[in-house]
Amino acid sequence: MRILLVEDDKIIGDGVVEGLGLDDYAVDWVENKRSALTALAANTYEFLILDLGLPDGSGLDVLRDVRQKGNDIPVLILTAYDTIQDKVKGLDGGADDYLIKPFDLDELRVRIRALSRRANGRSSPLLKTGDVTLDPAKRLVSRAGTPVNLGPKEFAILQTLMEKPGRVLSKAQIEDSLYGWDMEVESNTIEVHIHGIRKKLGKDCIQTVRHVGYKVEEA
């Protein structure tokens, strides 16, 4: 999943990028409002983490812009202001949730998973297709009840596909959601990883749609 982080504090920004990187999230980090708007216009993100006090304006302005454009991306606000009015302002502005600084890395991970689950219209935390079950929180995949070991990128690709069951995702779309700006992408990595997944979970778990991309069946 590709995330845009808007945070002007260097140490928090670096911490979120590193911390979410442990879960193989691809995090693009910008430090001001202007770059945030540019990044949002140029890329497709599946999640937005937004600090409110930015050097060139408020994160609420970014939020307003996102919602005005009809973008319903899940938005989590990070804020050091803890009064009720501040929270109300954020949520009324179209945010889905907020975390007050200082926050726990695991709390951040939980909120990201819950919000993106809701954004994809699911109520169950588990993803299912055929006899394959994926648990995003525990980072476990099992086939017919038997745990299967996937590599981190394999896991991320399978999760990306399973979050949009029945939909065909192109190679570029999968790459986009897997790699941030500063990550190297080899030209055939997606194919290699999908080959690996099929080997472990069976040939039919991911279907190839010729000249378009890949998909998994709805449960």
Next chain:
Amino acid sequence: MGRITPMKQLYWLALVFCAIAWVGSVAWILITIPLSWPLAALVLLSGGFVVTALWLHYHTLPIRTGQKIVELAQSIQALNTERLTTLTVDDQPTELRPLIEAFNRFLKLEQERLQHEHAFSSEASHQLRTPLAGIRLQAQIAQRVTDDEKRTKALDNIIKAIDRNTHLVEQLLDYSRLTSFRHAASTPSIHLETESKDLLAKYAEKAQSNNIQFEHRIVPELPQISCAAHHMDLMLKNLLDNALRYTPDSGQVMVNIEALDSGVKLSVEDSGPGIAPDQISTVQSPFQTSSSGKKHGTGLGLAIVKRITEIYGATLELGSSPLGGLRASVVLKT
């Protein structure tokens, strides 16, 4: 009631006027209208009534004013820091109004002070939360990463954030000590030249390690100025800190200390980004930074300097320097 108040004059005037009108009208009725004894008696009685009413009104005035004062005291007693509503002037006796208005003015100042204090503490807690968030996050990363290089980086970040928090706490303490500072009976006099020597040497060294050219010019035989030594230190430290903080690599910082007719002028100039003219007055309030200052400072340095100048009746002037950045000048009185 010793002094003749305007109220008392008015009262006597009314009384004399009524007495003349009263006696006159009775006499006039008796002379001009035959058999008018009943009418004359009626006028006599009503006149007596008016005079008695005036007399009563005047002599019960202190009692009624006294009652108002008691009520006023009660409503002042009911005020607390949660509820500082100004007192109403309209239904009060004229002689109490100036007192109530003066009290209301004082109340307004107190309201402003409380508001300011509230805004300050809420902003302070916000400022303290940010480095704490960084420390917590980086500590969790240090716990989890297996890569040694990443762990070292996380630990370095923790130290950086702790240093920043320490600086912030020091600045907060300095500022709040200054806001509660009250003048001693006599203000000590200091020699700026001797007082600034150590600090200037320390910052010259710091500048050198940051690859910044640091110069200072001090006019010899400066007059003594009235300022406590530790306040002078604090002011100079904040001005120099700011200058070094905002000056880029291989930039320039210059300190000038010169004598004026009735004081000493201390200027610190740098080749940093400076402060836009429309932001000059806001940056002197606590937690207000210029748009370039958001990244670096706590927003308290200039507020501390400003507060010290207020204590000693000195002036702080911010403008642009020929070096390209900010020129901060403080004029201290002898």
